[in-house]
Amino acid sequence: MARLTIPEQELMTSGHLGCPGCGATLVMRYALKVLGPKMVLTVPACCWAVMSGAFPRTCVGVPFLDCAFEATGASIAGLRAGLDARGMKDVTVVGFAGDGGTADIGLQALSGALERGVDAIYIMYDNEAYMNTGIQRSGATPWGAWTSTTPVGKTGRMKREEKKDIMGIVLAHNIPYAATASIAFPEDFTKKLEKARSIHGPRFFHVLAPCPPGWKYPPEHTVRLGRMAVDSRVFPLYEVVDGRYRITRKPGRPTPVAEYLRLQGRFSHLDEAQVATIQTRVDERWARLETFETMTAEVVR
Amino acid sequence: MTTTLLTGNHAQSLAVKLARAQVVAAYPITPQTTIVERLAEMVAEGELACEFLEVESEHSALQACISAAAVGARTYTATSSQGLLLMHELLHWASGLRVPIVMGVVNRAVAPPWTIYTDHTDTVSQRDTGWIQYYAESNQEVLDTVLQAYRVAEDPHVRLPAMVGEDAFYLSHTFEPVDVPGQDLVDAFLPALDLPYALDPANPARLGSFMPPDSYMEHRKNVAEGMAAAAAVIDEVEQDFRERFGRDHGGALPLFECDDADAILLTSGTAVSTARAVVRQMRAEGRRVGLAKLRVFRPWPVDALRELAARVPRIAVLDRSFTFGFGGALFQEVRNALYSPTGGPLVRGFVGGLGGRDLTPAVIRSIFDDVLRDGGPEVTWTGLKEGA
Amino acid sequence: MTEVRPLWASVPSSTEMTGTWRTFRPVIHLEKCTKCNVCWKFCPDVAIRIDDQGWPVVDYDHCKGCGICEVECAPRAITMEKEEL
Numbered sequence: 001m002a003r004l005t006i007p008e009q010e011l012m013t014s015g016h017l018g019c020p021g022c023g024a025t026l027v028m029r030y031a032l033k034v035l036g037p038k039m040v041l042t043v044p045a046c047c048w049a050v051m052s053g054a055f056p057r058t059c060v061g062v063p064f065l066d067c068a069f070e071a072t073g074a075s076i077a078g079l080r081a082g083l084d085a086r087g088m089k090d091v092t093v094v095g096f097a098g099d100g101g102t103a104d105i106g107l108q109a110l111s112g113a114l115e116r117g118v119d120a121i122y123i124m125y126d127n128e129a130y131m132n133t134g135i136q137r138s139g140a141t142p143w144g145a146w147t148s149t150t151p152v153g154k155t156g157r158m159k160r161e162e163k164k165d166i167m168g169i170v171l172a173h174n175i176p177y178a179a180t181a182s183i184a185f186p187e188d189f190t191k192k193l194e195k196a197r198s199i200h201g202p203r204f205f206h207v208l209a210p211c212p213p214g215w216k217y218p219p220e221h222t223v224r225l226g227r228m229a230v231d232s233r234v235f236p237l238y239e240v241v242d243g244r245y246r247i248t249r250k251p252g253r254p255t256p257v258a259e260y261l262r263l264q265g266r267f268s269h270l271d272e273a274q275v276a277t278i279q280t281r282v283d284e285r286w287a288r289l290e291t292f293e294t295m296t297a298e299v300v301r
Numbered sequence: 302m303t304t305t306l307l308t309g310n311h312a313q314s315l316a317v318k319l320a321r322a323q324v325v326a327a328y329p330i331t332p333q334t335t336i337v338e339r340l341a342e343m344v345a346e347g348e349l350a351c352e353f354l355e356v357e358s359e360h361s362a363l364q365a366c367i368s369a370a371a372v373g374a375r376t377y378t379a380t381s382s383q384g385l386l387l388m389h390e391l392l393h394w395a396s397g398l399r400v401p402i403v404m405g406v407v408n409r410a411v412a413p414p415w416t417i418y419t420d421h422t423d424t425v426s427q428r429d430t431g432w433i434q435y436y437a438e439s440n441q442e443v444l445d446t447v448l449q450a451y452r453v454a455e456d457p458h459v460r461l462p463a464m465v466g467e468d469a470f471y472l473s474h475t476f477e478p479v480d481v482p483g484q485d486l487v488d489a490f491l492p493a494l495d496l497p498y499a500l501d502p503a504n505p506a507r508l509g510s511f512m513p514p515d516s517y518m519e520h521r522k523n524v525a526e527g528m529a530a531a532a533a534v535i536d537e538v539e540q541d542f543r544e545r546f547g548r549d550h551g552g553a554l555p556l557f558e559c560d561d562a563d564a565i566l567l568t569s570g571t572a573v574s575t576a577r578a579v580v581r582q583m584r585a586e587g588r589r590v591g592l593a594k595l596r597v598f599r600p601w602p603v604d605a606l607r608e609l610a611a612r613v614p615r616i617a618v619l620d621r622s623f624t625f626g627f628g629g630a631l632f633q634e635v636r637n638a639l640y641s642p643t644g645g646p647l648v649r650g651f652v653g654g655l656g657g658r659d660l661t662p663a664v665i666r667s668i669f670d671d672v673l674r675d676g677g678p679e680v681t682w683t684g685l686k687e688g689a
Numbered sequence: 690m691t692e693v694r695p696l697w698a699s700v701p702s703s704t705e706m707t708g709t710w711r712t713f714r715p716v717i718h719l720e721k722c723t724k725c726n727v728c729w730k731f732c733p734d735v736a737i738r739i740d741d742q743g744w745p746v747v748d749y750d751h752c753k754g755c756g757i758c759e760v761e762c763a764p765r766a767i768t769m770e771k772e773e774l
Contacts, residue, residue, distance in 0.1 A: 002725045014735045014751035015705035021755035025733040038502050042368060052702070055516055058507040059702035063500035065371050066509025067364055068391055074361030078326065078368030078376075081352035085323035085374040091502055109364070112357030186730060212755075220756030220769075223731050399695050460693045498695040506699035526691040 006190045007033040016059035018051040021219025023209035023226060025051065026183040027125040028060070028096065034193035035121065036062045039092040040079050044106065045069040046098035047132045048125070072097045073109030076120040092197065093120035099140035100130045103166045114173035114202045121196055121203045124166065127211035135214045139164035142234075143281070144274055146216070146266040158269065162281070170204045171240055178204040179239035179248075184226030188248055192239055208235045216265025228260040233286045243299045245292040257282050302486075307479040309472030312440040313379065313405040313465070314339035316447035318349045319487040320403075323374040326354035326365035330384040331417045332473045333407040337379060359384035363391040363402075370400035371508055373499030375451070379405035381469065382423045383412060389427065395462040396431025396524060398508060401454035401494070402462040403447060404432075408570065408621075409469045419469035421570060425598070425622040425630050431524055433463035433531055434599040436569040440477040442550050443467050445542065448482075448491060452538045455494055458530040471571040482546055490545050515686075517656020522682055532600045553597035554605040558584060559613060562591030567635060568619035569595045576619075595631060603638045610639050653683040660684070703751070707734065711754035713769040715747055721766035728758035728767060 011032035018025040024047055042065045043049055049066060052059050067075035076095040083091050095113075102110055102124040110122065129147050130136040137147040142163045146152055150159040170178050177199050181189035189207065196203040210225040212218065217225065229235040232255040238247045257279040261267040270278075307315065313336045317325065327337040343349035352369070356362045359380050366376040380388065385406055395402050410420030424434055433453060437443045443465065450463040467473055500508055512520060536552050543549035558580050559565050566576050573594045583590050593609060593616075595602075610616065616639075620629025627633065640648055651668050654660040664684045671677055717728070724743040736752040737745050759767045 002723075004726055004730075006730060010735060012735055013701050013703045014748060015702035015707050016734070017705070017707075018733060020710065020733075020753035021757055022733050026731070029733070029735065036502075037505070040372065040500055040502065050511060052507060052510075053698075053705060055510040055512045055696065056698045056700045057702045057705065058505075058510075058698045058700070060507075061505050063502060063505050064507040064509075065368060065500060066507070067368065068360070068394055071361060071364035071391070074326075074356060074364035075368040077354055077356065077361070078324065078365030078370075079372060081324045081326070081354055081365065082369030082372040082374035082376075085352050085369070086372060086499075088372070088501075108357060109361050112361055115357075116355065218756070220760045222733070222755070223757055223761050397696070399693055457693065458691075460695075498697050504699075506697050508696055508698075510696050510698045520694070520696065523691065523694045527693060530691070 006030065006186045009033050009036070011036040011061040013059045013061070015053070016051045017053055018047070019212055019219070021212045021222045022051070023183050023211060023222050024048060024125045024127060026186070027123065027207045027209050030183070030186050030189050031094065031096070031123055031193060032060060032062065034190050035092055035094055035197060038090060039094050040065065040083065041094050041096055042067050042072060042075040042079055043096050044072045044101040045132065046101050047127070048096060048098070050132060069101055070105045071109050072101055072106050072122070073111070073113035076122065077113050077116065077118045080119055095120060095122040097124055098131070099124060099126045099128060100138045103164050103169070104139045107169070111173065114170060114175055114204070117201050119200055119202070121205070123205045123207060125207050125209040127209045127214055129214050131211050131214045140166065144267060144270050144278060146269065152269045156269070167206055173202070174243070175202040175204060176200070176242055177239070179206070180235065180237055181205055181207045182226045182230050182235060182237060183207065183209060184223045185230065185237060185249065188237055214266070217263055221263055225260070225263060228255050228263070231255045232257045232260040233282050234260055236286060236289055238289065244296045245289070247289060247293055302480050302482055304478050304480050306476045307440055307444070308335065308474055308476055309437070309440045309443045309467040310335040310407065310474065311339050312444040312479055313447055313467070314343065315481060316444045317377045318343055319482065319484060320448055320451050320491055321375065322351055322377040324352045324354070324366065324369035324376045325378065326356050326362045326369070326376070327378045328356055328359045328362045328380070328384060330359070330381045332409065332469045333379045333381045333384070333405070335473070336405055336407070359387045360391060363388045363395065366402045367391060367395050367398060367400055370402055370496070371398065371500055373494060373496045375494045376402050377404070378402065379407070381407040382409035385423045385427060386411065389430070392427055392430035392432055399460040399524070399527065400462060401451070401460055401496070403450045403454055404462065404464050405447065406464050406466045407469050407473045408466045417469065419471060419570070420621055421466065422622040422624065424464055424466050425620070426624055428599055428630060431461060431528060432599060433461055433528070433597070434466065435464065435597055436466045436595065437472065438571055438573045438594065440472055441479045443472060444479055444481065445546070445548070445550060448487060449538050449542055451491055453531060453534050456534045459527050459534050461527050461531060466570065468571040486545060490542065512656060514657030514659065518658045518684065519686055521655050522685065528600050532602065535597055550596060551594065552605070553602035554609070555594045555596060556609065557592040557594070559591035559593060559609060561589055562613055563589045564615035564617065565591040565593050565609070565613050566617045566619060567593040567595055567631065568621070569598065569631070570621060572619065572621060598631070601634055601638065606635065606638050649677070650680040651683050652680065658684050706750050707753055708750045711752060711772050713754040713756060714749065714772050715752065715754070715756070715758050715767050716770050717745055717747065718766045718768070719744060721764050723764050723766070725763065727761050727763065731757050731761050733757065
């Protein structure tokens with residue numbers, strides 16, 4: 001019998017309303033295993049506001065406060081202040097929001113919270129579009145993707161802008177800890193959460209959460225896609241501790257990006273040249289990340 | 302009790318300190334700024350032990366207060382005009398979540414064009430959001446009302462947020478003598494916040510949620526009941542305040558020289574002070590005029606108003622705001638409250654279809670049946686579940 | 690005066706029988722199972738538990754039949770089989 005490689009404690013219950021194969025549910029499940037039960041979650045409008053179930057049900061065994069769409073950054077600040085005022089200093093504050101609620105409509109409040117050094121963990125689950133409202137594009141949608149507001153049509157419209165560098169934006173605030181993670185590597189994710197838990201100040205997680213209806217693939221491939229995203233270097237796994245970059249998974253023989261894209265209907269319209277462009281950009285960003293890792297190895301903050 | 306010269310803004314700050322607010326989150330806007338600056342000074346001097354959040358917008362300020370209140374902390378914020386408008390969706394959040402926040406609003410006109418001068422359109426235009434609303438006439442009243450507002454907002458039958466309005470510059474930046482009560486007296490009047498549904502890992506739950514059409518309307522009705530309950534609580538608290546502090550501010554609708562008036566003026570804010578002086582002058586000239594100060598706009602003091610209207614033949618309503626209806630908002634609400642069922646057509650009100658609750662032919666038919674009968678309440682919530 | 694009824698939701702979601710969503714159900718062939726716990730690890734619905742012998746057990750009341758467990762099972766001990774009505 002193999003020992004468990006991630007914490008055994010389970011704080012999410014079955015019966016939530018997530019789509020079959022939803023990547024975002026795994027993000028929450030793993031986060032709760034490490035950070036709960038002494039925590040308060042705050043969640044804005046997003047898939048997770050609906051997945052938890054209709055009143056009077058809840059699917060997490062920790063306090064969960066709904067907040068306004070733009071305001072997760074402000075909500076974590078208020079929770080931390082309120083808990084401290086009540087002498088509950090050992091209760092962790094966790095903001096849990098999608099890519100839209102973090103990097104688009106939620107960016108201002110996030111920036112404010114990071115700049116003010118709010119002592120909280122912020123987890124952005126990234127399914128790369130506004131999924132809860134029906135797969136509309138977000139700033140986190142990758143170049144070339146079909147979405148309902150960037151449909152392809154006869155003009156080849158698709159998403160024509162590069163994915164926002166959310167980690168870059170977050171790191172510009174000089175916070176003590178930020179990391180990427182993928183639901184396909186729960187050991188890496190939970191280890192990072194354990195490290196983050198004992199750090200004081202703002203801690204940010206960018207977690208890739210594949211989405212069957214939004215990315216257009218059958219639900220059984222969710223974990224496989226989460227793995228391919230990392231092993232193709234489209235979504236590198238790394239952490240930044242006080243400004244020092246450390247890549248936590250270096251694929252020995254990277255998966256060709258074409259294989260990752262081929263599994264997803266949202267990229268099915270791309271021609272070879274467009275796929276090659278994506279591969280080039282992925283390679284460039286990886287090289288840049290490796291440079292950051294080398295350059296910051298000796299950084300002392 | 303010591304008498305000090307205070308601006309309306311500093312009266313707010315001092316009241317917030319006396320009320321022992323635990324979390325303050327605010328964003329500056331003229332002419333509210335000195336409320337928050339004074340609070341920051343008090344924190345820096347070690348005079349006020351509270352978590353002070355220098356947030357990056359008013360929208361974030363109110364969300365931060367809501368979240369802090371949701372874990373049981375006593376909170377405060379302040380704003381004006383554009384800042385209040387930016388908070389709009391969160392005003393609904395605060396009342397719907399039943400968190401008893403107190404907010405100072407320095408009443409300022411709305412842009413465009415830019416203006417920093419007084420006008421009540423900011424708060425009056427938010428009358429739909431479920432907040433208790435007070436309008437102060439003096440800096441003494443500002444200080445006392447902030448204390449009363451915490452008591453009312455936190456009352457177990459109310460648990461709704463409250464705004465305390467003060468006119469820009471006339472109160473916010475003008476010095477007046479204010480009796481400042483001692484901390485012990487305030488502590489006896491205002492015990493610590495007790496919120497039974499404050500979030501706590503020891504008793505996990507979700508606060509907020511989503512509701513399909515089968516439940517939303519009952520929730521809204523429950524919030525409405527909280528607002529209705531506030532009317533009696535406001536009077537009780539005023540009474541208790543008088544007993545402890547030796548003064549009060551007349552409840553929701555204080556009257557001046559109305560007993561034998563041929564005409565009265567109803568208005569809010571510092572215009573009331575001016576009107577009081579004019580009433581004295583005109584009375585001295587033998588003209589029988591009176592003044593009704595609308596101190597509490599929400600909940601609307603329908604009973605006090607009807608009682609007054611039974612004795613007075615003419616009412617002038619002065620709205621220091623405009624919200625594009627037929628006449629100002631206060632005018633509409635006065636007329637609405639005074640509409641007589643015995644002259645002109647019978648007008649009755651129905652509330653229904655909230656949160657997606659279906660407005661079926663049966664519901665419509667029942668409204669007709671209802672209005673075609675004699676008697677029955679003036680306002681009916683239609684289509685509710687049994688026992689709601 | 691009516692009592693305040695806050696928006697407080699604490700009924701566990703397990704009362705929602707999401708097993709009715711399924712088209713396919715996972716069947717674990719224990720003779721091939723190596724007790725690696727991967728199926729437990731990757732189930733988005735917490736619908737696989739490990740019993741005290743170390744065997745994975747599917748909670749058919751809640752399993753939505755997404756098929757992740759079949760794909761991730763290295764020894765191919767899980768097959769997705771069409772539900773019969």
